[in-house]
Amino acid sequence: MNDEAVALGPPERLHPLSLLSSLGASLRGMWGLFAAGGYFAVQGNWLLLTVTAALFAIFSVGAAVLRWRRFAFRVGAREIRVDSGLLSQTHRSIPFDRIQDVTVEQGPLARALGLARVRFETGGSAGTKEDGSLAAIPLQRAEEIRDLVRASRGLAAAPAVGQITEEEQPVFAMDLRRVLLAGVFNFSLAVLGGLVGLTQTFGDALNFDPFRRRFWEGLFAPGTPLGDFFLAHQVAAITAGALTLILIGLGTGLLRTVLREHGFRLDRTAVGLRRRRGLLTLTDVVLPARRTQAAIIATGPVRERFGWSTLKLQSLAKEEAGKGDHVVAPLAQEAEIAAVLGAIGWPAPRGPQWRRVSSAYVAAFAAALAPFALIAAANLAFQPAVGTAGLAILAILLAVRVLAWRRYAFALDGDRLLVRSGWWRRRLKILPLRNIQSVDYQQMFLDRWFGAANILIGVAGGGMSGHGIKALPAGTARDIRDHLLSRFT
Secondary structure, eight states: OHHHHHOOOSSSOOOHHHHHHHHHHHHHTTTHHHHEEEEEEEHHHHHHHHHHHHIIIIIIIIIHHHHHHHOOOOOOSEEEEEESSSSOOEEEEGGGOOEEEEEEEHHHHHHHTTTTEEEEEEETTTTTSSEEEEEEEHHHHHHHHHHHHHHHOOOOOOOOTTTOOOTSSSEEEOOHHHHHHHHHTTOOHHHHHHHHHHHHHHHHHTTTOEEEEEHHHHHHTTTHHHHHHHHHHHHHHHHHHHHHHHHHHHHHHHHHHHHHHTTTTEEOOOOEEEEOOOOSSEEEEEEEEEGEEEEEEEOHHHHTTTTTTEEEEEEEOOOTSSSSEEEEEEEEEHHHHHHHHHTOOOOOOSSSOOOOOHHHHHHHHHHHHHHHHHHHHHHGGGGGHHHHHHHHHHHHHHHHHHHHHHOOOOETTTEEEEEOOOOSEEEEEEEEEEGGEEEEEEOOOOHHHHEEEEEEEEEEEEEEEEEEEEEEEHHHHHHHHHHHHHHGH
16 A cells, blocks of 8 residues: 555545435436427327336446446645546545635435535636535534644634524524515515426426417417407406415515525624525625625615625635625624624724716716617607507616616715615625725726716626726726726835
């Protein structure tokens, strides 16, 4: 046995439960095969349906088993090595000193079996996903690996997953009532998008596609029961349809929020914040304070009226979905947000001197809409209803822009830049000047026309798309750029 094998330790395999995740990935990639099977079933061609099922079993189940058999990992004193691959074998080494974040997750079945998933993120994935993961290993082994990585970096071991010391006061927590309230505010019609995808895949085979006009024309044709009822009770039918959409949106928001935020608890640790949440999938993440690049306080006109906001921290550590924005307070009052910010050493904004942006923010937008307004106005002579609807939509867009401009402002608050924006999606961004990596001065065609300019600000892990100040007077934009860049010299 060579020194490398001794240093790395014996090879370990994943639990057979990891085969389920492999099969799930295979299922997501074989919609065409399912559509073909559904078509053969409707046509009564059972021979081809049997052949299709056999092909799925051979290529999906067989490949998943072979991948599981070829997957192994070794844990050493300073690194983890993952060996995988069927025809092309990969031996990937992940040094402990390059691992920036370790996350332990448990789904409902994994909790029942005492298993967990471990995710590693080093920054080598360019922020798109984690660099490596162990899909299903014993929970005790997952905690040992997490503690080993933390110990190698001089950090204290985290408590075991699911062990919450009640006598320790959390920085922030949400009971079931608060979670349900957050679900109401998270109104969503995303389920309709999923239904559109399903009908696009299986609609023709099943002869059922409610997103096509002919489907409803057949249901509500004169002489049909639904058609006669709609003609006799038009107001009631329209009201029932609107209420159905509202109930779908509320139900979707409640379901998504309860599944994600149930049991939400945020605790202070020696290095930052520890967040635990999830009903079916329990996630346990530690967010180092020193890796936090920016804070975002998000709200809306309805939520703000009742004093509710959401706090996100933009960090170099990536979220489960590959994003750098970590929600650390899904629904909180101002004092609770101040407490969370204080836990990482960031004071909450207190009465900054706000400076409004230029009216070019509205004027340039109106100029961009002008061609569409002319088309809609010209269409009044040929299709009055379409032209009127187009002008109404443009007027609403312009009104929303005006309301957003009235809120858009920025402030230099000591060693931080504050940017307040949006009317419907209201945001307050807190950017410590020490975290700013780059500053760009930008002028588009319409900006030059109105004497305005934009400032684009880049922070580590956030790119250039998320932060900046739009529609500043050109001279003010240059002064702000020079002030921010002076921090680098």
